[in-house]
Amino acid sequence: MSIKVYVPRDTTTLSLGGNKVASAIVKEAEARGEDVQLIRNGSRGVFWLEPMVEVETDQGRVAYGPVEARDVTGLFDADFLAGSDAHSLALGKPEELPYLKKQQRLTFARAGITDPVSIEDYKALDGFKGLEKSLQLNGQAIVDEVKTSGLRGRGGAAFPTGIKWQTVHDCPPDQKYIVCNADEGDSGTFADRMVMEADPFMLIEGMIIAGLAVGSTQGYIYLRSEYPVAHEILNEAIGKAYDAGYLGQTILGSDKAFDLEVRLGAAAYICGEETSLLESLEGKRGLVRFKPPLPAIEGLFGKPTVVNNVLSLAAIPYIMAEGGQSYADYGMGRSRGTLPFQLAGNIQQGGLIELAFGPTLRQLIDDFGGGTASGKPMRAIQVGGPLGAYLPESQWDTPLDYEAFAAIEAVLGHGGIVIFDETVDMTEQARFSMEFCVEESCGKCTPCRIGSTRGVEVIDKIRTGVNVEANLTLLDDLCDTMIHGSLCAMGGMTPFPVQSAFKHFPEDIDLAIAKSTSAEVH
Amino acid sequence: MTNRAQWNSQQVEQVIASLKNSPGALLPILHGIQDTQGFVPPDSVPMIADALNQTSAEIHGVISFYHHFRTSPSGQNVLQICRAEACQARGSRELEEHVKTKLRVDYHATTLDQEFTLEPVYCLGNCACGPSIRVNDEIVGRVTNDKFDDLVDELTTVELGIMSLNSVASEKQS
Secondary structure (H helix, E strand, O other): OOEEEEOOOOHHHHHOOHHHHHHHHHHHHHHHOOOEEEEOOOOOOOHHHOOOEEEEEOOEEEEEOOOOHHHHHHHHHOOHHHOOOOOOOEEEOHHHOHHHHOOOOOOOOOOOOOOOOOHHHHHHOOOOHHHHHHHOOOHHHHHHHHHHHOOEOOOOOOOEHHHHHHHHHHOOOOOOEEEEEEOOOOOOOOHHHHHHHHOHHHHHHHHHHHHHHHOOOEEEEEEOOOOHHHHHHHHHHHHHHHHOOOOEOOHHHOOOOEEEEEEEOOOOHHHHOHHHHHHHHOOOOOOOOOOOOOOOOOOHHHOOEEEEEHHHHHHHHHHHHHOHHHHHOOEEOOEEOEEEEEEEEOOOOOEEEEEEOOOEHHHHHHHHHOOOOOOOOEEEEEEOHHHOOEEOHHHOOOEOOHHHHHHOOOOOOOOEEEEEEOOOOHHHHHHHHHHHHHHHOOOOOHHHHHHHHHHHHHHHHHHOOOOHHHHHHHHHHHHHHHHHHOOOHHHHHOHHHHHHHHHHOOHHHHHHHHHHHHHHHO | OOOOOOOOHHHHHHHHHHHOOOOOOHHHHHHHHHHHHOOOOHHHHHHHHHHHOOOHHHHHHHHHHOOOOOOOOOOOEEEEEEOOHHHHOOOHHHHHHHHHHHHOOOOOEEOOOOOEEEEEEOOOOOOOOOOOEEEOOEEEOOOOHHHHHHHHHHHOOHHHHHHHHHHHHHHHHO
């Protein structure tokens, strides 16, 4: 019997030489006459150990990592095919790794265990259970279950998913749409990508259930063009779901229909904003729309539309299979369920950590992070993507909860956590936030379009010591205008990282000025 | 150079014909054209406009809105460097400088030998293993200056290899 060897096929593993490792294993096995079956699984999200190779043994799976192609011969010599722990890269059973054991994986329960495009694997681990249950229910009963779960939009805005679904459900029968926002543009986030690369059927299942709930027969996944690997895997999975009768005119032989298509974005951060995304899907410039009308009432092509983030839709199969209450049992306050936190930037042990809301940022970093990658002390943490505030150490004891973060003028957003060490120049980071807004603003409203350009200029003056006090006042004024006058979160939240950088790290102003004057002297 | 700016209008017609009836067809059409021709030829704009019953100005407006679409051919390889925060925290600013010096181009430009077009990108979703770059459809993580140089050598034709060696040598002398 052949021995199953797993090498992930997700972006991170590939970016660290995963394909070279896979072909080295095949080659070495052939040379030694070993009967090996190579399986390209998804990543478990323990990115600091990728490429993590796993072998199926009588005692379960055994992991080795991080493996490079040049380690492969040694692994064979050390009899890794028998699960031996003789090699220095041996990690033991992957599910026993503290990094995974300490997590509460509901959405990512299958990630890394299964072949992402195998329906058999998916079904063997509770896949399509939620859909089968949903097919027995009417739309309202599904919406009620989602309301019970307390699920809030995981894209960042945290709007209750059940209420959004109710609005679309209550619109008169018409062509309605389910749109999945897979334009995961926030730096420091990769949870959507991991869903699509490690467990795409979960997203497909979630979208079919959403269609059943609100009476929609057409879904679109709006995927960013920066994710070529996710694109390939999603399309493979959708093809298989059609072949197996989960998608198409008669879902599992019922009288319900659902079609699903991936649409590729074209590198525009603003298209992660839901109305801009809809414009883009309609084939237009991604300009933000005024609200109202809400997309739930007049969305794609003017029809009632559910626009949900990948993680929101990916949470649905669990909620329907296990019941909304069992999801709501996790979490704190009004933040129910789990959030996949993504530990990124200057960190030793980066990866995906799914936990119930509630632990503090510091607990998360201490329990999982393993310190900075550079070995230097941590100084600032940006949570929630490029529009999220920079937090100084005095704020790291804030619980990871939507309301607790809002109270310190910060956001949890999509759960991205980016660590910076002491070498960071916070005035440079503030400048970048404005620069990013210049680059990515859709241009529809003046505070965002012009404000960001002025923001870069004012910060440049501050950093070079020109009328510092007056320009700091001007910057505050400008930020106020952007916050209150912008049409969407792009201009409305860009001031968050800018103001937090200046407020919590004022000492960097003098350092920047000193640097610029010494540069002039030389 | 002039050779590479040529494009196959028949292929473009086929792309347009196969996609024009799907809802919101414009982005899929533009992707289809760029995937087959390497860029969206300005002369294809009236063809698209005609098929979708829109004005050329509308089509041009969409092309120019998105960073992904290009209206002239790229070099042999498109090289994107992630400029976003998580990669900054791992030294992407220094990497950027190194790349620009090594290739002797700034962003949105192509090397003289037509080997590389350099572009910025805002996040490749590889944020736990930065700094990251994308070379065509491949993403590479934990890129150091040395790793980048190796990659360029791997991708470069023999002639360029000699050229860059010479230029390195002359820089060292001066």
